[in-house]
Amino acid sequence: MAATIRLSERHVGLTGTNPSVGTLIVRDDGNGPVIVGRGITAPGGRPHAETIALAEAGDLAIGATAYVTLEPCAHHGRTPPCADALVRAGVARVVAAAGDPDPRVSGRGHAILRDAGIDVVPHLLAEEARQPMSGYLARLTKKRPEVTLKLALSRDGMIGRRGGGQVAITGAIANAQTHLLRARHGAILVGAGTVLADDPALTCRLPGLEDRSPLRIVLDAGLRTKLTVQLVRTARETPTAFAVLGQPPAAAAFRAAGCDLVACEAEPGTERIALDELLDDLAARGHSNLLVEGGAETARSFLEHGLVDRVVLVTGDMVIGPDGIASPLTPSDMPAEFRAGRQLQLGPDLWREYERRTF
Template sequence: MRPDDAFYMDRALELGRRGLGNTWPNPAVGCVVVRDGDIVGEGWTQPGGRPHAETEALAMADDRARGATAYVTLEPCAHQGQTPPCTDTLIAAGIARVVAPFSDKDPRVSGQGFARLREAGIDVTTGVGADSAAVDHAGFFLRTELGRPLVTLKLATSLDGRIATASGDSQWITGPETRAHVHHLRACHDAVMVGAGTARADDPLLTVRGPDVPKQPVRIVVTRRLDIPRDSKLVSTLPEAPLWLCHGDDAPAEARAAWQALGAILIRVPLVGRQLDIGALMQALGTQGLTRVFCEGGGELAASLFGADVVDRLDLHMGGVIIGAEGRPALGALGLEKLSDAPRFHLLSVRHIGEDVVQSWTRQRRQSQA
């Protein structure tokens, strides 16, 4: 590792994050080409997963890539997909050295890219920026290894942990600055998910509002019997953003036909008792190619996600308001009897956004008891 490797890798990681939410099922990769201490090419994976970051950066560098170093936030691919292997592109460009955090866990790559580069006489350095890259690629790796996307759960609560008054009024617990931040979080995920109760009560759009949105996230509603309004904002905005409905085997045939005619994508999920099997639902979303899902509630769906142990990240947005015990809780029942069985999280950050406090947490894996 050279003294300036971390600096250029940080830039590559910054570029790669521009693709989060837009590149699925491919990873969001960044690439920087450096020659004689100058950045001569930059790129990141484009919406839809192609062109790849290496192709973009090498196109900018042009002839200056010969003898240069390429900093890539994931092992370059070595297989032929809808685009040629990035290893071949790097070799053809005359790159002398490749720096990357680690191997790609996709079995089609998994060390083969590094091997091909070394066979071509290219120096390969790994381990640079590995911790940050692991966070950025967590969703892609989860889908590769476990078949499901990463799940970020957002809860907007009062200081006493309520998400609405007893009558259901929840607009607005948090301020406009925090709500703008939510749009940024949506944009960084492949899909936004809510339960049927939230869809009925709030009639949400679930789109990203703001300039320069390259690709709207998929809108997902978990609705066992497809009993959400067909004259909703979700339907009127179908030309702008896709709508997926996750339903059970007992959803009426008439409702299925009606939603398909409107243009929604239906995903059938098996039942466990009277509830959708959340584990199977996540596997189904992974099969569809999703790597990152942003869940915005409500309380029953959030409790189901915790019960299935699939909440990987938790964003808690707290507004400076007190609602009281009669208000609606942020979570439905978890059925816990022992504190040792409770889901636990590590605190990553605490920020003030406007008048609100935003906490970000990451999942703490459960350990078997002796």
């Protein structure tokens, strides 16, 4: 199952509204187990992992064991249920990891298998299997994308320098890890202030993964961003959207440049975009995960509204000093609802991950 989970990670961020599921078909004819079929949910979400793995295994699936990272689907959509496909293939045993909270599936996939006489072993490494599918699970259970907040901060807890433009806080290795993080998300968000100060590209620039750049979203209630910034100039190459209030005067010019405009509601009594409503809209558009790389104000707003599920803090070795912009979050003041996870030493930089606890 651990190998199946690793397999599932390959298509995270590519499978649309479906989760990236892994499937291995394994048989043992007396000389030890042999993998005879492999499958990952295809880009776009179809075909499903089970279908791909069974096609590769062919007749070798008869009497074999299928390892699946998510309970096989039990409903008819654009394709027949994967639970039925496993029954028709003649597998003898299905080992599943995470359960599927989709009410069309939950428990029903396992029931189809058991009713057909297949031995079902559920919940093996379930917590580990949920990680690559966490965005899908959040969209189903919270009705919004999973939100990861990523901040790069200096050794003295600053994320930038006032009036100084973009500051290179982290090194090449940590920056490459950031680009990999972007490739695993369907959308990335910053505030208009970050665009004004830094003119970022917000793309994935790892060799071979350039086509996995996420949708770029800018919080810009009044659409004050200039048409000359990188995000607008490259909107026809990498999808770009601006979250706005109403219909700003510049709307037509931004649409002509290839940008999408997301009309949002305002927080009561303010001119700020209601983030929870925006996330609802993104979920309705099929987005399962969102990476927030905005500045201090944007980060603080997501935190104050309780909309952050995962935090990534990357601490560089530099010191910015008293003219720096203080980070809204540091390892020493991490809220109690977040638990520490993976840590990576990336050259001189320390990458820390935190995940919201489920009580």
